Amino acid sequence: MVDVAKRAGVALSTVSYALNGTRPISEETRQRIYAAMEELGYKPHALARGLASKRSKIIALLFPTPERGLGLTELEFVTSAAEAARNNGYHLVLWSLPTDSSELRQLLQQGLVDGVLVMEVHLNDPRIELLRELEFPFSMIGRSADSSGMSYVDIDFERTTQLAVHYLAELGHRQIGFINHSQEAFAAGYGPTVRVAQHFDEAIATAQLQGVSTFCHDSVSAGYEMFNQLLTEHPSLSALIVMNERAMSGIIQAVSERGWSIPDDISLISLVSSARVAEMTLPTLTTLEPPIAELGALGVDLLIQQLEAHDRELPQALLPCQLVVRGSTGQVRRTER
Amino acid sequence: MVDVAKRAGVALSTVSYALNGTRPISEETRQRIYAAMEELGYKPHALARGLASKRSKIIALLFPTPERGLGLTELEFVTSAAEAARNNGYHLVLWSLPTDSSELRQLLQQGLVDGVLVMEVHLNDPRIELLRELEFPFSMIGRSADSSGMSYVDIDFERTTQLAVHYLAELGHRQIGFINHSQEAFAAGYGPTVRVAQHFDEAIATAQLQGVSTFCHDSVSAGYEMFNQLLTEHPSLSALIVMNERAMSGIIQAVSERGWSIPDDISLISLVSSARVAEMTLPTLTTLEPPIAELGALGVDLLIQQLEAHDRELPQALLPCQLVVRGSTGQVRRTER
């Protein structure tokens, strides 16, 4: 940098001002400085910049160590977050820690990152508590129990559920089943499970339909059994909303095993499920697809906005899933069985 | 740090030596220093450390922007790399760039990262060329055309292919088909496609079997058609090795459509395919599962080893996939059709 300054015939600090626009610089000297930088192949040193300015322009993505099975979704999320960060001139580091790890505190206090984006937030999340305690800037994907005064983005589960129910209603379905994640996930306060369970009932009531809501473990066999059980107890169901990708495989097997066809005998909608999975079956699945990339990018944007704005408002946002109609849904057209 | 020094009654530099073990420190003063740090809640500042020592202890994971669908595998890879980095006291930043992006140069010259781990290396990869040109430390997952003198980890495709072929041979199969990724991937020099194509022929020859090798686009419908075409032309095939998860779905549909059962009428092995996908079908798929987490961790280890060792040797490693026998393979037991 000192070389650049010399070559441009200005002071060191002037170069800095030209670089950051922190103070006005005449067009002429700016030109000279940029030319000098170009000729010398100068690139500012990120660490030094961070040390001096006390802003590293690095944010962390806090990411629970995947205990069991991670979806495709998460990866897209991570990459879109990384890209959004880069577009804002930030770097994204990955901190993959168990939710209750004490390491987080250490990491935060290293002063490496300006802020944190927290994924897979649980209703009672020790990470959030720590962040609040340290008054460390953060945003969340998903929400904790009391998310007032905090910055988050999440799927708009209410709208998403409505979309699914209304779409089926339009097709003439009056008896709709809902297969959720497991009871355990519900009890643990896992956001999507809790919220959709609630909003399903509401949407059914509003639309004056009949609904059956049930939990199901995240496994192919559980899906298989749950479907059979459900249709034994409620033989008049003509459509199913499923928020459980693994169970969905089992359900499809169970359907074809009874010699039924999709969607003639039963319509299926996969909730909060990616296109990738939806297109692996025959027929392909009508889904409500989560706006993963948008969520990731938005999460990063909100965080950075928070870091760079001086005002104390903490932005929040809800995004609905998008209805993608494929082959697994159709007009209700059942006479009798 | 100056406070810690004062409180412990030593010089600033002594605290630094105690912290890094760079010079001998008497046990007694070390105790005093640690106590002082504890009491003051002192944590060393990562950026300052990096600036002074010229080693940021940050590495980048270079990650092609997913043009077309990313597998589950990649995410596990990313998380295991992040964890491995942390275990070594490093941070992992994500750089998700198109392979031919000019941005990479900028990023490297910022001096933020000590080294780079490159994913999804192509045979002729501009990123690798740039890294060599700048003499920037790096390791690869996968290999470029000439990977001599470079550090990499990769799947041992030769061994993996052998395992698959031998396993089928043991079950009595003599006529084995192989369904690869697309011709285009092969032409583009995509490592797995090229290598397995070659090693399949070798393994077949060595085992004195008959083999048919074919390419197939990465789609359900292409798999469906390819299967029918293959079995029309080679009706005596009794087993298929498939390295194409999407095509696999189509294959299974085609099989069940002709009223065949797996594995009685045909055995299927999914190559370099994750458990998650393998368990979504009925029957579950026998696979050769890539050691994703190991690859990620090993890649990071090799890179860090390279960064910290002074000698100029560049470590390399090949890891085979692991054979996981599930329901899609069995003794050949065909009389006639």
Next chain:
DNA sequence: ACGTATAGTCGAAACGCTTCGATGAACACT
């Protein structure tokens, strides 16, 4: 008793940048 290692410590100079206060010059307004 003597030089010579060696362990333990100190002070000060980097590392490459940002930012604060100060300084001049140019311009307008009384």
Next chain:
DNA sequence: AGTGTTCATCGAAGCGTTTCGACTATACGT
């Protein structure tokens, strides 16, 4: 002519570490 503003620039003091050279005891071999 004097006063005040704004614009453009400069010099120097940090930011929180590491690391180098130097210094002081103490221990060692002879």
